[in-house]
Amino acid sequence: MAEFFDLLRTRRSIRDFEDKEVPLDLVLKIIRESCLAPSAQNGQPWRFIIVNNKEWIKRLSDESKKNLLAYLRENPDAPIKKYEAVLRDKHFNVFYNAPCLVYFVGSKKIRTLQVDCALAACYFMFSTAERGLGTCWVGLGMNIEDPEVLEHIGMPMDYRIVAPVILGYPKNIPKPPERTEPKILKIVS
Protein backbone atom coordinates (compact mmCIF):
# COMPACT_ATOMS: atom_id res chain seq x y z
CA MET A 1 0.00 0.00 0.00
CA ALA A 2 2.99 2.27 0.38
CA GLU A 3 3.36 3.15 -3.25
CA PHE A 4 0.33 5.37 -3.69
CA PHE A 5 0.91 7.13 -0.40
CA ASP A 6 4.51 7.81 -1.44
CA LEU A 7 3.17 9.43 -4.56
CA LEU A 8 0.65 11.43 -2.53
CA ARG A 9 3.36 12.71 -0.24
CA THR A 10 6.16 13.27 -2.74
CA ARG A 11 4.39 14.76 -5.75
CA ARG A 12 5.65 18.31 -6.13
CA SER A 13 4.95 21.22 -8.41
CA ILE A 14 7.95 21.38 -10.76
CA ARG A 15 9.27 24.65 -12.20
CA ASP A 16 12.70 23.55 -13.45
CA PHE A 17 12.93 21.18 -16.39
CA GLU A 18 15.53 19.32 -18.41
CA ASP A 19 15.84 20.50 -22.01
CA LYS A 20 14.16 17.34 -23.31
CA GLU A 21 10.92 16.95 -25.20
CA VAL A 22 8.02 14.93 -23.86
CA PRO A 23 6.92 12.41 -26.51
CA LEU A 24 3.51 13.33 -27.87
CA ASP A 25 2.31 9.73 -27.49
CA LEU A 26 3.01 9.92 -23.79
CA VAL A 27 1.09 13.20 -23.43
CA LEU A 28 -1.87 11.64 -25.24
CA LYS A 29 -1.72 8.58 -22.99
CA ILE A 30 -1.73 10.71 -19.84
CA ILE A 31 -4.63 12.78 -21.19
CA ARG A 32 -6.56 9.56 -21.77
CA GLU A 33 -5.98 8.61 -18.13
CA SER A 34 -7.08 12.06 -16.99
CA CYS A 35 -10.44 11.38 -18.62
CA LEU A 36 -11.00 8.63 -16.02
CA ALA A 37 -11.72 11.38 -13.49
CA PRO A 38 -15.29 11.63 -12.22
CA SER A 39 -17.38 14.53 -13.51
CA ALA A 40 -20.78 15.99 -12.66
CA GLN A 41 -23.47 13.81 -14.22
CA ASN A 42 -20.64 12.04 -16.05
CA GLY A 43 -20.62 15.04 -18.38
CA GLN A 44 -16.88 14.77 -19.18
CA PRO A 45 -16.83 18.41 -20.34
CA TRP A 46 -13.03 18.62 -20.48
CA ARG A 47 -11.29 19.44 -23.74
CA PHE A 48 -7.55 19.67 -24.32
CA ILE A 49 -5.09 21.85 -26.16
CA ILE A 50 -1.52 20.58 -26.31
CA VAL A 51 1.29 23.05 -26.98
CA ASN A 52 4.65 21.38 -27.40
CA ASN A 53 6.36 24.18 -29.26
CA LYS A 54 8.61 26.35 -27.10
CA GLU A 55 8.14 29.45 -29.25
CA TRP A 56 4.38 29.21 -28.89
CA ILE A 57 4.63 28.53 -25.19
CA LYS A 58 6.72 31.72 -24.91
CA ARG A 59 4.15 33.62 -26.95
CA LEU A 60 1.34 32.41 -24.66
CA SER A 61 3.40 33.46 -21.66
CA ASP A 62 3.89 36.95 -23.13
CA GLU A 63 0.17 37.23 -23.95
CA SER A 64 -0.83 36.20 -20.43
CA LYS A 65 1.69 38.57 -18.81
CA LYS A 66 0.45 41.48 -20.94
CA ASN A 67 -3.16 40.87 -19.87
CA LEU A 68 -2.27 40.39 -16.22
CA LEU A 69 -0.38 43.71 -16.20
CA ALA A 70 -3.37 45.42 -17.84
CA TYR A 71 -5.60 43.91 -15.15
CA LEU A 72 -3.22 45.20 -12.47
CA ARG A 73 -3.42 48.72 -13.86
CA GLU A 74 -7.21 48.57 -13.39
CA ASN A 75 -7.02 46.72 -10.04
CA PRO A 76 -3.85 47.93 -8.32
CA ASP A 77 -4.71 46.14 -5.08
CA ALA A 78 -5.37 42.70 -6.60
CA PRO A 79 -3.53 39.78 -4.92
CA ILE A 80 -1.57 39.36 -8.14
CA LYS A 81 0.27 42.58 -7.23
CA LYS A 82 3.04 40.53 -5.65
CA TYR A 83 3.90 39.16 -9.10
CA GLU A 84 4.18 42.58 -10.72
CA ALA A 85 7.98 42.64 -10.81
CA VAL A 86 8.33 39.22 -12.45
CA LEU A 87 5.49 40.00 -14.86
CA ARG A 88 7.42 43.08 -15.97
CA ASP A 89 10.61 41.04 -16.42
CA LYS A 90 10.93 40.31 -20.15
CA HIS A 91 12.98 37.20 -19.44
CA PHE A 92 10.42 35.63 -17.11
CA ASN A 93 8.41 32.88 -18.75
CA VAL A 94 5.31 32.03 -16.69
CA PHE A 95 5.65 28.47 -18.02
CA TYR A 96 9.24 28.16 -16.74
CA ASN A 97 10.54 27.12 -20.19
CA ALA A 98 8.72 23.80 -19.91
CA PRO A 99 8.79 21.75 -23.12
CA CYS A 100 5.05 21.07 -23.05
CA LEU A 101 1.87 22.80 -21.94
CA VAL A 102 -1.62 21.31 -21.77
CA TYR A 103 -4.65 23.56 -21.44
CA PHE A 104 -7.71 21.99 -19.83
CA VAL A 105 -10.60 23.94 -21.32
CA GLY A 106 -14.33 23.65 -21.88
CA SER A 107 -17.57 25.40 -22.67
CA LYS A 108 -18.49 28.39 -20.52
CA LYS A 109 -22.04 27.04 -20.44
CA ILE A 110 -21.08 24.10 -18.20
CA ARG A 111 -21.71 25.19 -14.60
CA THR A 112 -19.40 22.53 -13.16
CA LEU A 113 -16.60 23.14 -15.67
CA GLN A 114 -14.08 24.40 -13.12
CA VAL A 115 -14.34 21.49 -10.72
CA ASP A 116 -14.65 18.88 -13.48
CA CYS A 117 -11.49 20.16 -15.18
CA ALA A 118 -9.68 20.43 -11.84
CA LEU A 119 -10.38 16.74 -11.15
CA ALA A 120 -9.08 15.78 -14.60
CA ALA A 121 -5.99 17.93 -14.00
CA CYS A 122 -5.45 16.18 -10.67
CA TYR A 123 -5.52 12.79 -12.39
CA PHE A 124 -3.13 14.21 -14.98
CA MET A 125 -0.67 15.45 -12.37
CA PHE A 126 -0.65 12.13 -10.48
CA SER A 127 -0.27 10.06 -13.61
CA THR A 128 2.57 12.27 -14.83
CA ALA A 129 4.35 12.10 -11.46
CA GLU A 130 4.03 8.32 -11.35
CA ARG A 131 5.97 8.25 -14.62
CA GLY A 132 8.78 10.36 -13.18
CA LEU A 133 7.78 13.53 -15.02
CA GLY A 134 6.89 16.79 -13.35
CA THR A 135 3.97 19.16 -13.68
CA CYS A 136 2.86 22.52 -12.43
CA TRP A 137 -0.58 24.13 -12.66
CA VAL A 138 0.33 27.64 -13.79
CA GLY A 139 -2.46 30.00 -12.79
CA LEU A 140 -0.57 32.93 -14.34
CA GLY A 141 -0.82 31.28 -17.76
CA MET A 142 -4.55 31.36 -18.40
CA ASN A 143 -5.10 34.99 -19.41
CA ILE A 144 -5.19 34.55 -23.16
CA GLU A 145 -7.42 37.15 -24.85
CA ASP A 146 -5.94 38.02 -28.26
CA PRO A 147 -8.40 36.56 -30.81
CA GLU A 148 -5.60 35.63 -33.20
CA VAL A 149 -3.76 33.72 -30.50
CA LEU A 150 -6.97 32.00 -29.38
CA GLU A 151 -7.69 31.01 -32.95
CA HIS A 152 -4.20 29.65 -33.50
CA ILE A 153 -4.41 27.38 -30.47
CA GLY A 154 -7.85 26.14 -31.52
CA MET A 155 -9.78 27.70 -28.66
CA PRO A 156 -13.48 28.30 -29.39
CA MET A 157 -14.74 31.75 -28.34
CA ASP A 158 -17.39 30.34 -25.99
CA TYR A 159 -14.81 28.26 -24.12
CA ARG A 160 -12.68 29.12 -21.15
CA ILE A 161 -9.30 27.95 -19.93
CA VAL A 162 -9.53 26.31 -16.49
CA ALA A 163 -6.12 24.74 -15.99
CA PRO A 164 -2.82 25.44 -17.77
CA VAL A 165 -0.56 22.54 -16.76
CA ILE A 166 3.08 22.37 -17.82
CA LEU A 167 5.00 19.12 -17.93
CA GLY A 168 8.50 17.90 -18.54
CA TYR A 169 11.40 16.02 -17.02
CA PRO A 170 12.32 17.59 -13.68
CA LYS A 171 15.81 18.99 -13.29
CA ASN A 172 15.26 19.91 -9.69
CA ILE A 173 12.59 18.62 -7.29
CA PRO A 174 11.97 21.19 -4.56
CA LYS A 175 11.09 20.45 -0.97
CA PRO A 176 7.40 20.52 -0.14
CA PRO A 177 6.07 23.91 0.87
CA GLU A 178 4.80 24.12 4.41
CA ARG A 179 1.32 22.89 5.09
CA THR A 180 -0.84 24.37 7.79
CA GLU A 181 -2.80 22.08 10.09
CA PRO A 182 -6.14 21.04 8.56
CA LYS A 183 -8.83 23.49 9.61
CA ILE A 184 -11.91 21.53 10.66
CA LEU A 185 -14.74 24.02 11.20
CA LYS A 186 -16.98 21.50 12.96
CA ILE A 187 -17.60 17.82 13.54
CA VAL A 188 -21.36 17.23 13.57
CA SER A 189 -21.73 13.96 15.50
Place this chain on the structure above:
Amino acid sequence: MAEFFDLLRTRRSIRDFEDKEVPLDLVLKIIRESCLAPSAQNGQPWRFIIVNNKEWIKRLSDESKKNLLAYLRENPDAPIKKYEAVLRDKHFNVFYNAPCLVYFVGSKKIRTLQVDCALAACYFMFSTAERGLGTCWVGLGMNIEDPEVLEHIGMPMDYRIVAPVILGYPKNIPKPPERTEPKILKIVS
Protein backbone atom coordinates in the same frame (compact mmCIF):
# COMPACT_ATOMS: atom_id res chain seq x y z
CA MET B 1 4.34 0.87 -11.03
CA ALA B 2 1.09 -1.00 -11.51
CA GLU B 3 -0.47 -0.13 -8.20
CA PHE B 4 -1.21 3.53 -8.76
CA PHE B 5 -2.51 2.89 -12.25
CA ASP B 6 -4.82 0.19 -10.87
CA LEU B 7 -6.18 2.77 -8.47
CA LEU B 8 -6.55 5.30 -11.27
CA ARG B 9 -8.53 2.85 -13.37
CA THR B 10 -10.60 1.17 -10.68
CA ARG B 11 -11.62 4.04 -8.43
CA ARG B 12 -15.39 4.41 -8.74
CA SER B 13 -18.03 6.72 -7.34
CA ILE B 14 -19.81 4.69 -4.66
CA ARG B 15 -23.52 5.13 -3.86
CA ASP B 16 -24.22 1.95 -1.89
CA PHE B 17 -22.66 1.55 1.55
CA GLU B 18 -22.45 -1.02 4.34
CA ASP B 19 -24.18 0.04 7.55
CA LYS B 20 -20.86 0.63 9.27
CA GLU B 21 -19.39 3.79 10.69
CA VAL B 22 -16.13 5.27 9.46
CA PRO B 23 -13.82 5.89 12.44
CA LEU B 24 -13.38 9.63 12.99
CA ASP B 25 -9.60 9.20 13.31
CA LEU B 26 -9.51 7.75 9.83
CA VAL B 27 -11.53 10.65 8.40
CA LEU B 28 -9.15 13.10 10.05
CA LYS B 29 -6.15 11.24 8.66
CA ILE B 30 -7.55 11.32 5.13
CA ILE B 31 -8.35 15.03 5.48
CA ARG B 32 -4.76 15.63 6.51
CA GLU B 33 -3.60 13.86 3.34
CA SER B 34 -6.02 15.92 1.25
CA CYS B 35 -4.21 19.01 2.45
CA LEU B 36 -1.12 17.82 0.54
CA ALA B 37 -2.87 18.91 -2.67
CA PRO B 38 -1.35 21.88 -4.49
CA SER B 39 -3.22 25.19 -4.28
CA ALA B 40 -2.92 28.56 -5.97
CA GLN B 41 -0.05 30.49 -4.37
CA ASN B 42 0.02 27.73 -1.73
CA GLY B 43 -3.02 29.44 -0.22
CA GLN B 44 -4.53 26.20 1.18
CA PRO B 45 -7.96 27.87 1.43
CA TRP B 46 -9.82 24.59 2.11
CA ARG B 47 -11.79 24.17 5.30
CA PHE B 48 -13.70 21.07 6.37
CA ILE B 49 -16.99 20.17 7.98
CA ILE B 50 -17.40 16.53 8.99
CA VAL B 51 -20.92 15.18 9.45
CA ASN B 52 -20.95 11.63 10.80
CA ASN B 53 -24.47 11.64 12.17
CA LYS B 54 -27.03 9.98 9.92
CA GLU B 55 -29.92 12.13 11.16
CA TRP B 56 -28.03 15.28 10.31
CA ILE B 57 -26.96 13.91 6.95
CA LYS B 58 -30.66 13.22 6.23
CA ARG B 59 -31.55 16.74 7.33
CA LEU B 60 -28.91 18.21 5.02
CA SER B 61 -30.28 16.06 2.20
CA ASP B 62 -33.81 17.36 2.85
CA GLU B 63 -32.59 20.96 2.98
CA SER B 64 -30.68 20.60 -0.28
CA LYS B 65 -33.64 18.90 -2.02
CA LYS B 66 -36.02 21.64 -0.88
CA ASN B 67 -33.77 24.35 -2.30
CA LEU B 68 -33.14 22.51 -5.54
CA LEU B 69 -36.91 22.10 -6.08
CA ALA B 70 -37.40 25.82 -5.37
CA TYR B 71 -34.69 26.58 -7.92
CA LEU B 72 -36.43 24.32 -10.44
CA ARG B 73 -39.70 26.20 -10.00
CA GLU B 74 -37.86 29.41 -10.98
CA ASN B 75 -35.78 27.73 -13.69
CA PRO B 76 -37.95 24.96 -15.14
CA ASP B 77 -35.50 24.24 -17.98
CA ALA B 78 -32.41 23.86 -15.81
CA PRO B 79 -30.33 20.70 -16.45
CA ILE B 80 -31.30 19.56 -12.95
CA LYS B 81 -34.81 18.93 -14.32
CA LYS B 82 -33.93 15.29 -14.91
CA TYR B 83 -33.62 14.82 -11.14
CA GLU B 84 -37.02 16.31 -10.37
CA ALA B 85 -38.75 12.98 -9.70
CA VAL B 86 -36.11 11.73 -7.24
CA LEU B 87 -35.94 15.13 -5.56
CA ARG B 88 -39.70 14.88 -4.95
CA ASP B 89 -39.32 11.34 -3.53
CA LYS B 90 -39.37 11.66 0.26
CA HIS B 91 -37.37 8.46 0.65
CA PHE B 92 -34.53 9.58 -1.60
CA ASN B 93 -31.46 10.68 0.31
CA VAL B 94 -29.06 12.62 -1.93
CA PHE B 95 -26.24 11.25 0.24
CA TYR B 96 -27.32 7.63 -0.34
CA ASN B 97 -27.48 6.88 3.40
CA ALA B 98 -23.70 7.14 3.65
CA PRO B 99 -22.41 7.07 7.23
CA CYS B 100 -20.18 10.11 6.75
CA LEU B 101 -20.17 13.34 4.78
CA VAL B 102 -17.33 15.81 4.43
CA TYR B 103 -17.96 19.31 3.12
CA PHE B 104 -14.99 21.04 1.48
CA VAL B 105 -15.73 24.72 1.99
CA GLY B 106 -13.95 28.06 2.01
CA SER B 107 -14.21 31.81 1.85
CA LYS B 108 -16.14 33.27 -1.08
CA LYS B 109 -13.39 35.88 -1.37
CA ILE B 110 -10.85 33.35 -2.65
CA ARG B 111 -10.99 33.46 -6.46
CA THR B 112 -9.42 30.02 -6.85
CA LEU B 113 -11.54 28.37 -4.15
CA GLN B 114 -13.35 26.01 -6.50
CA VAL B 115 -10.30 24.54 -8.15
CA ASP B 116 -8.27 24.46 -4.92
CA CYS B 117 -11.02 22.54 -3.12
CA ALA B 118 -11.54 20.24 -6.11
CA LEU B 119 -7.86 19.26 -5.97
CA ALA B 120 -8.09 18.55 -2.24
CA ALA B 121 -11.25 16.51 -2.87
CA CYS B 122 -9.41 14.54 -5.55
CA TYR B 123 -6.62 13.70 -3.10
CA PHE B 124 -9.32 12.74 -0.58
CA MET B 125 -11.07 10.42 -3.01
CA PHE B 126 -7.84 8.66 -4.02
CA SER B 127 -6.64 8.27 -0.47
CA THR B 128 -10.02 6.89 0.61
CA ALA B 129 -10.13 4.44 -2.30
CA GLU B 130 -6.61 3.22 -1.55
CA ARG B 131 -7.88 2.25 1.91
CA GLY B 132 -10.76 0.24 0.46
CA LEU B 133 -13.43 2.80 1.28
CA GLY B 134 -15.69 4.45 -1.24
CA THR B 135 -16.59 8.06 -1.94
CA CYS B 136 -18.91 10.07 -4.11
CA TRP B 137 -18.89 13.80 -4.81
CA VAL B 138 -22.57 14.62 -4.43
CA GLY B 139 -23.31 17.79 -6.40
CA LEU B 140 -26.97 17.63 -5.30
CA GLY B 141 -25.94 18.03 -1.66
CA MET B 142 -24.49 21.53 -1.66
CA ASN B 143 -27.62 23.68 -1.64
CA ILE B 144 -27.76 24.50 2.05
CA GLU B 145 -29.39 27.89 2.68
CA ASP B 146 -31.30 27.73 5.98
CA PRO B 147 -29.33 29.97 8.39
CA GLU B 148 -30.08 27.69 11.35
CA VAL B 149 -28.76 24.66 9.49
CA LEU B 150 -25.69 26.57 8.34
CA GLU B 151 -25.04 27.69 11.88
CA HIS B 152 -25.44 24.19 13.28
CA ILE B 153 -22.85 22.78 10.88
CA GLY B 154 -20.43 25.60 11.65
CA MET B 155 -20.53 27.22 8.24
CA PRO B 156 -19.60 30.94 8.22
CA MET B 157 -21.95 33.12 6.19
CA ASP B 158 -19.21 34.36 3.87
CA TYR B 159 -18.16 30.82 2.98
CA ARG B 160 -19.38 28.54 0.23
CA ILE B 161 -19.62 24.79 -0.11
CA VAL B 162 -17.53 23.52 -3.04
CA ALA B 163 -17.56 19.76 -2.61
CA PRO B 164 -19.86 17.54 -0.57
CA VAL B 165 -18.10 14.16 -0.50
CA ILE B 166 -19.68 11.10 1.12
CA LEU B 167 -17.64 8.15 2.30
CA GLY B 168 -18.17 4.72 3.71
CA TYR B 169 -17.51 1.04 3.16
CA PRO B 170 -18.78 0.03 -0.29
CA LYS B 171 -21.47 -2.61 -0.46
CA ASN B 172 -21.48 -2.62 -4.20
CA ILE B 173 -18.83 -1.33 -6.61
CA PRO B 174 -20.43 -0.46 -9.94
CA LYS B 175 -18.82 -0.82 -13.33
CA PRO B 176 -17.16 2.29 -14.72
CA PRO B 177 -19.47 4.54 -16.71
CA GLU B 178 -18.56 4.89 -20.34
CA ARG B 179 -15.87 7.32 -21.23
CA THR B 180 -15.82 9.19 -24.50
CA GLU B 181 -12.57 9.48 -26.44
CA PRO B 182 -10.43 12.41 -25.24
CA LYS B 183 -11.29 15.51 -27.26
CA ILE B 184 -8.06 17.23 -28.27
CA LEU B 185 -8.97 20.57 -29.82
CA LYS B 186 -5.50 21.18 -31.24
CA ILE B 187 -1.87 20.16 -31.02
CA VAL B 188 0.29 23.25 -31.47
CA SER B 189 3.64 21.83 -32.59
